[in-house]
Amino acid sequence: MSERTISRDSDGQRTIYRLSGHFDRGSAWALRDQVERDPATEVLLDFSLVREFSDLAVAVLAHGVTATTRRVQFRGLRQHQLRIFRYCGVAVEDTIGHEPLAQGLAGGAPEHQAL
Secondary structure (H helix, E strand, O other): OOEEEEEEEEOEEEEEEEEEEEOOOHHHHHHHHHHHOOOOEEOOOOEEEEEEEEEHHHHHHHHHHHOOOOOOEEEEOOOHHHHHHOOOOOOOOEEOOOEEEEEOOOOOOOOOOOO
């Protein structure tokens, strides 16, 4: 089992999930399940402390994001992970300032301002 941590914080109507360690397939399914059950209308997934990414894990999460109607944003992704999200149909922005930030918009939801 890979070393990983997923912590959850609430900030008003937004839930923030902070991930660290190795983001593998098991991490992706665990995170996807938590996000799907989360009652918040907006979710921020912070990958700033993730050391290693599995491409399959990113694809698993991307397909979960495209199936949700809530606003999902990402922080701390590298260019390679951003590309995988795009390949899987998730609309992403490359950067806001110097910090990678992506925003998944599922089901034709209207565009929102990034953080």
